[in-house]
Amino acid sequence: MTYPKIHIVIVGGGFGGVACVRACAKRFARRPDVAITLITPRPFHEFAPALYVGASEIDATQCADHGLPRAGSDQAGEAGHAVENALCMPLEDILRGTRVKTVYGYVRKVDVRARTVSVDHHAPLHYSYLVLAMGCEMDYFDIPGLAAHAYPLKTVKDAMRLRGALERCMRKTGGMVVIGGGGFTGAELAAELAWVAKCRGYPVRIVLVEGLTPVLAQLGEKASGMARARLIQLGVELAEGARVQAVEGGEGGRVTVRLNNQQTHEADLVVWTGGVRGNRLYQHMFPIYTGTQWRVGVEESLQVVGEKNIFAVGDGAYLETNKFPKGLPLQARVAIEEGKCAAENIARMTEGRPLRSFSCAQLPYVIPLGGRFAVAVYRGRVRRGFLPWIFKQAIELRYFVEVLGWRKGLQYWMREEKMCVSE
Known part of the structure; x- marks a missing residue:
């Protein structure tokens, strides 16, 4: 295959990959000598911050009538599709009007010397500049039985699978859900499930296990x-x-x-x-430059250490700064800004200009904790209740509009917001 x-x-x-490809498409729109290819296994962009809502969307008619059918009804499958549609944005919509080519598949090998990327069922792709935004995968820390018996919550597929299991568990008298890991995702999921159980009278216990004291320290x-x-x-x-x-299988599925x-x-569960x-x-x-947690x-330019033409952004990239001596936080907004910075530095390299160092401002933390309640932390100020929840909705609306434009962005935001308020 011949490329420019x-x-x-x-x-x-x-988040990092989409931000980078959109920024590259904009910067090189009038450069016919530049081709841009996005490699991804799925034809859609997953909105990961709302996965916990999708997983807990069990019975959407009990607390509020928002048009989603009761689980177990003839329309329950349609409810699952509605949740999926709220969490997935087609890349076709995001990249419409650009010259970006998409290749769907999993990357199996990157040959740094030959500058090629091998993808399932495709000929190797040669690159001039490579941006790695493959994110993270679950880490089970070699805990016996954990990977075999626990449900992860990392992708939309995970959320839909967990949703089905929760539908069976939440109504069971004496049922118990144990959530291992009391970070943001674990706390958000625990709070949302507890809110659903309280609203609908489900007789279930929810236990949140967290190594730190207190939770969300x-x-x-x-x-x-x-939050506690x-x-x-x-x-x-x-x-x-x-x-x-350790996690051990028992009788009756427990x-x-x-x-x-x-x-x-x-x-x-x-x-x-x-x-x-x-x-x-x-x-x-x-192997030389991969530290803890792979x-x-x-x-500072986001170039991989020792590799001038390869950049890494998002959760899989590790950079220590004065503000973040233990590495940048694993936040969507950080990944987005990294993606934009990588695109700018690639443009600078093609123009022979010095590269920009990535800097990350102190970002707000907004943790939704069941219903229309959230805890927000920004620049030393702490707020809780309904207003921080509204602030989170505004942040999400901004992102949808940023990647899809006002009409499509508002449409997808309303789908996700509808899913939230139905709880």
Whole structure:
């Protein structure tokens, strides 16, 4: 296959990859000597921040009438499709009007010397500049039985699979859901499930296991205290300062969750949100520069250490800064800004200009915790309740409009917001 003089290949259709490919398309729109290719396994962009809502969208007619059918009805399958449609944005819509070519498949190999990318069922693609935005995968930390018995929550497919399991579990008298990992995703899911159970009278116990004390300690004492109080108010049982040690299969589909503090829980369902690591391909490509959790080290320009023509953005990239000495936070907005910075630096390289160093401002944390309630932290200020929840909706609307334009963006935002308020 013949390409123009400069071929930019971007791997990954998440927040960082989409931001980078859109920025490249804009910057090189009048450059016929530049071709841009996006490699991604799926023809849509997943809106990961709302996965916990999709997983907990079990019975949408009990608390509010928003048109989604009751689980178990003849239209339950349609409800699942409605949830999927709210979480997935077709790349065709995002890239409409650009010269970007899309290649669908999984990357199997990157030959750094030959500058080629091997994709399933495609001839190797040669690149001039490569942007890796493959994100992270679940990390089970070699805990016995965890991968075999726990449900992850990393993709829309995970959310739909978990949703089906929760439909069966939530109505069971004496049912128990154990969520391993009390970070943002775990706390959001626990709160939403507890809210649904409280609203609809489901007789289920929800246990949140978190190694830190207190839960969400990274938010600071005041905010974590507010979050903790909200979780307890909703009926979530907190196992703080504890870690999952083993998960064992039992009779009747139940599993035994053993903690390192000698406690055990007989659960109907186990969800794992306790950790992620960089895509395993990074470790094979850059064994010298891949540190803890398989995240690949990058320079301030976001170039992979030792590789001038390869950039890495998103959750799989590791960069220490003065503000973030333990690495940049794994936030969608960080990945978006990294993607834009990588695109700018590629443009600068083609023009012979010096590269820009990536800088990350202190971003707000907004943690939704069941219903229309959230805790927000920004520049030392902490707020809780309905207004932070509204702020989160505004942030999401901004993103949808940014990638899809006003008409389509508002349409997708209303789908996602409808899913939220139906809880």
